[in-house]
Amino acid sequence: MKNALLKLSFLVSIAVFVSCGSSLKSMQGNKKAENSISGNVTNKAIVPGADQLTLYLSQLKGKKVGIMGNQTSIVGSDKKHLVDVLIDNKVDLKFAFAPEHGFRGNVERGEKFGNDVDQKTGLPLFTLYGGNKKQDSIVNSIDVMIFDLQDVGARFYTYITSLHRVMELCAKHNKKLIVLDRPNPNGDQVDGPVRHDDKFKSDVSWHKIAMIHGLTIGELALMINGEHWLENGRQADIQIVKIKNWDHNSMYDLPVIPSPSLPNHLSVRLYLSLCLFEGTDISVGRGTDWPFQILGYTNPVYGSFTFTPGERHGMSKHVEGKGTKNYGVDLRGLNADNQKFTLKYLLDFYQKTPDKSTFFARPEFFDKLAGTDQLRKQILAGESEDQIRASWEADLKIYKQMRKKYLLYTDFE
Numbered sequence: 001m002k003n004a005l006l007k008l009s010f011l012v013s014i015a016v017f018v019s020c021g022s023s024l025k026s027m028q029g030n031k032k033a034e035n036s037i038s039g040n041v042t043n044k045a046i047v048p049g050a051d052q053l054t055l056y057l058s059q060l061k062g063k064k065v066g067i068m069g070n071q072t073s074i075v076g077s078d079k080k081h082l083v084d085v086l087i088d089n090k091v092d093l094k095f096a097f098a099p100e101h102g103f104r105g106n107v108e109r110g111e112k113f114g115n116d117v118d119q120k121t122g123l124p125l126f127t128l129y130g131g132n133k134k135q136d137s138i139v140n141s142i143d144v145m146i147f148d149l150q151d152v153g154a155r156f157y158t159y160i161t162s163l164h165r166v167m168e169l170c171a172k173h174n175k176k177l178i179v180l181d182r183p184n185p186n187g188d189q190v191d192g193p194v195r196h197d198d199k200f201k202s203d204v205s206w207h208k209i210a211m212i213h214g215l216t217i218g219e220l221a222l223m224i225n226g227e228h229w230l231e232n233g234r235q236a237d238i239q240i241v242k243i244k245n246w247d248h249n250s251m252y253d254l255p256v257i258p259s260p261s262l263p264n265h266l267s268v269r270l271y272l273s274l275c276l277f278e279g280t281d282i283s284v285g286r287g288t289d290w291p292f293q294i295l296g297y298t299n300p301v302y303g304s305f306t307f308t309p310g311e312r313h314g315m316s317k318h319v320e321g322k323g324t325k326n327y328g329v330d331l332r333g334l335n336a337d338n339q340k341f342t343l344k345y346l347l348d349f350y351q352k353t354p355d356k357s358t359f360f361a362r363p364e365f366f367d368k369l370a371g372t373d374q375l376r377k378q379i380l381a382g383e384s385e386d387q388i389r390a391s392w393e394a395d396l397k398i399y400k401q402m403r404k405k406y407l408l409y410t411d412f413e
Contacts, residue, residue, distance in 0.1 A: 049180035049241030063143040068097040072150035099162040139169040153186030156204040171234035181218035183252040190214035191341040194395040195371030205371040222406040247410035267292040269339035279366025287319035296328025305330040
């Protein structure tokens with residue numbers, strides 16, 4: 001018994017030593033992140049940057065402040081909006097920028113919206129989605145900008161385009177930017193094609209990163225600065241409030257839905273694989289209670305599961321197959337945590353399509369989502385998922401090496 005205890009003690013010591021060595025290596029590898037700020041880890045609960053008020057409120061005293069936020073910009077377990085928290089703490093808020101879907105998250109995908117006033121707080125609202133001619137004078141009116149949006153880890157999710165635009169404005173006008181970092185619910189993977197050609201640059205493919213980029217907003221901000229992607233090689237003065245108790249191996253079920261069509265953890269995990277269908281006429285369930293959890297089309301060849309896209313609030317203007325019975329597959333029973341990016345659904349529906357020349361109903365948009373036209377051409381040529389993935393390997397290897405320079409949290413690899 002004594003020998004067994006000694007052996008156990010020895011093994012525990014070895015484990016602690018290895019763990020500490022790994023942490024030290026991680027810290028040494030992240031010297032590029034010296035412009036970030038973070039408190040000490042005090043518990044195992046994941047704590048987003050916005051919740052760590054003591055790390056940034058003092059920097060806002062006596063300053064004129066702007067914010068880029070939306071319904072995901074919450075603080076604490078009571079989910080109080082960050083704007084309300086800042087107002088309660090006498091912060092001199094001058095305006096808010098809103099991303100796609102608006103400041104309160106109630107604007108449909110792709111819909112343009114104008115400048116407005118937040119009905120709850122009276123705060124002037126300005127859109128950055130699709131550009132804003134008055135944005136320079138707006139940013140010039142403040143001293144500090146706050147960025148707090150919940151991303152989902154895909155290049156085609158436009159909140160990261162909003163990040164770039166805010167950084168561009170802050171760099172141009174010498175304004176400090178405080179990024180309140182939040183977990184990436186798909187931060188356990190890096191996958192898909194890397195965009196190279198600016199021909200495919202758009203709001204859904206702004207950066208030259210992997211389609212599934214594996215970064216938090218804070219890490220991407222470091223990459224944008226470090227790779228000199230801002231206009232004229234400028235760099236923004238950024239300070240990042242890091243997440244406590246999260247790393248790229250962690251699962252994170254979002255406390256607030258990031259946009260109308262991502263209502264739960266499963267939809268967020270499947271979104272990576274299903275969003276490419278937006279370049280086709282296949283329904284991803286918009287206009288139902290299960291967006292990005294079901295797939296179908298009006299032809300019975302696609303499956304025995306049936307559904308009828310309807311008029312679900314927030315998803316009524318851009319609904320494929322609205323009011324018509326769709327046939328396809330039901331993915332609602334899948335384990336969300338186990339879902340990673342895959343082409344199997346896309347390839348399966350393509351193979352089942354009687355007239356394959358009609359499958360890519362919006363080829364240009366599909367190519368923008370993918371960041372390349374190669375993927376569409378590979379599918380048309382009948383290549384398998386393994387063959388397609390092999391064509392990404394070299395680019396992904398280079399991207400992953402670049403990504404490592406900007407990681408703030410322990411990686412999944």
